[in-house]
Amino acid sequence: MTTTATTPEQSPRASSTAPLLEIKGLKIGFKTQAGYVDAVRGVDITMRQGESLAIVGESGSGKSTTATSIIDLLPGTGEVTGGQILFEGRDLTKVTPAEMQQIRGRDIGYVPQDPMSNLNPVWSIGFQVEEAIKANGVATGKQAVRARTIEVLKEAGLGDADQRLKQFPHQFSGGMRQRVLIGIGLSSRPKLLIADEPTSALDVTVQRRILDHLESLTRDYGTSVLFITHDLGLAAERAEKLVVMYKGRVVESGPSKEILANPQHPYTQRLVAAAPSLASRRIQSTIEPTHAHAGEIAAEGADDAELIARAHQREEAGKADAEYIRVDNLSKTYRIRQGGFKTTELKAVDDVSFAIPRGTTTALVGESGSGKSTVAKLVLQLESITSGTVKVGGQSVGALRGKELFDFRRRVQPVFQDPYGSLDPMYSVGNTIAEPLVTHGVGDRKSRQARVRELLEQVSLPVSTVNRYPSELSGGQRQRIAVARALALKPDVIVLDEAVSALDVLVQGQILDLLTDLQTELGLTYLFITHDLAVVRLIADNVAVMQKGRVVEAGTTDEIFAAPSKQYTRELLEAIPGAAFEFGR
């Protein structure tokens, strides 16, 4: 289906016109108790030597399944049920396991998704790289293998490789582990490298460095790279060609720039429209603000009289509202056991101060280990404060005990990151949402049921969801339920800890819209913890950038994005994939 015509400008690295990899009508099914479930339903992909191609799609679109089928590493009961995978003219669906073993690693390298679980923790890094080199026959003899191992790791960007050979995976950071995996994948100079979400578990700045490095390596070796990613920005930035997959089929493919600028298929259009980038603006609620505090958000386009009235209301609300949540010199120190009786202190949060006006959203942004989630837990009083104060509505949170703390829980509610972990799998949706009501003794059985239905409607889920269990729902649906549970007690503040990070981009967009609407409707104040600056642009009024437990820069979202004053903030902004890309929207 994909035509083979090409122009030299589009793929300058292409050395020949014969395709390196040609997938024709590929079908993959998973055997279940109920028969075959189709994961991939007729996929065509053509890749030429030296070309980089990205398969983009949401979870469950079949992108990873397609990629792993190339090297016959389909998980579990997966099976190719039709079509061809031609690699240099040879059909990989027909080769014997022994032949596949020769191709794997030698001709086709693979970089897996999760650097944390893809290195064996009981073997040293050196051993694992040597294993790959020996298995692919790149070098023979102890000395040669050792020398090649060091070379591979140095190329992958580990400068002090010779000293680190004997170290174990837990002594390496996530970024370094991913470099090792890239080194292993490229160790035998394969013609094709499959990179399955190679950086989705890493911080943006690390991701950028690793992808830059991968790009320069593959350019030097003339390796073709097949990226699998959910991130449209990353795909556009790193690959010449895009293949968009949806429900096991290719819906659109072609040159990256053209697809992003001019998406044709409705699904691609949707994806492009939802991709957060620097060009986007704060999401505006579609709901008419009924709450006084929401005035600021939708001030645009209101007439003068209305504006004056709102300004008046705001003044009345007074200073308490301008600093509804106030954090002063907040610190949190953990004691870490060092073995024996020794302990060391870890300052997770170091002298952090910020204020959040009522009815607005403040985002705390930072990379992993920056202390942003700890701040969230301190505001929620799930951890005790070491020093400093947190005030919510004028009330100091750290001093709350017993009944006061119980009442405080009604006003401040959390939504956590992992929609698979934050709902009790043994509780039905109805019971989950009703739990806060039962705990705080709100209403009787009947009124609680009515409230649960009302909340489900508020988060746009069908009422029939009441009897379902979390395992039956998608990540986005679970996160809606977590939001509904948080809303049950009509809180003033919701602390969202990476609440949309685990979701596909379209679902993420939906949840952000929902949060914005709820804020307008109910006058909620959000503390939004995230590592994703692109999301910040969409939801936050104010931003505080955290690094190593400290706030390095704070201001309104517009200011920070337009003119970041600190080097670290600039780095973060530049590292957003697709930041410099013009999306057709």
Add this chain to the structure above:
Amino acid sequence: MRNDPDQKLSADHFVADLDETPVKAVDAVDESEKPRSSWNDAWDSMKKRPTFWISAVLILFVIVVAIAPGLFTHTSPTRGASLPDSNGGPEAGHPMGFTLQGLDVYARVVYGAQASLTVGLLATIIVTIVGVVIGSLAGYYGGWLDAVVSRIGDIFFAIPTVLGAIVLMSVLPSRTPLTVALVLSLFAWPQIARIMRGSVLGAKSSDYVMASAALGVSRFRILLRHVVPNAITPVIVVATVSLGTFIVAEATLSFLGIGLPSGVMSWGNDIDQARSSLRVAPMPLIWPAAALSVTVLSFLMMGDVVRDALDPKARARR
């Protein structure tokens, strides 16, 4: 470049036929299937396994035999001994032959089920309750409670169950199914407690526990309502399997002459009594031993099926 339908697409820009790839609403809830809890799931997976049905039927059968032995035989297992029939082979009305004392083997096997099953069930229930309570408290509250309980558990853990039971049973004044069950439980609870503790440790660090804490749910209530239900599945599996091993342990003790008193009919006692004439008449030993094996095997098979059904890894349906 903005969306422009008239704009010329480059030659290798492929767009799928819209009719072939309809775009569905983002993240719609599938309302077609009926709601299902994880217990429903476990049940669905179990009922498809032949092993489940075989072991379930066998277990039910043994239970019925234990409750109402009179339904299966009209011959008395203790009276009507006829010495001429001592160690006699099967004959009409006595399908399994006679014991050394000339009693009907079939009747004794049928009546022996009660004692074996009672000890097995009692011990399992006691061990599960004690193990779950102690294990969850230790795992959930941690600190000194955990340290003390875990060390006490380790002490009992270090004593082999049967060896400890032999010593204790030989000094006990009364030997009934209850005392046998209690003695076995005394040495077997740490296993369940350990499993429960580990499982609770995993469950208590989950996000839903934190979410409930942030709602203001009390710590103890979180333990009862969220942690225990999520941590109990491995215990159920082990308990099912251990039921079989308790029946074996009772038989072992009875065989050694320090389990149930010889007046109580049990498979272990019968095996012990038939031992002396094993060479001339093996059948009075083989029949109760077979009954024991089949019972234990059916509980072990059931444990296997239950484990497969409750194993979260086997049940990943995202």
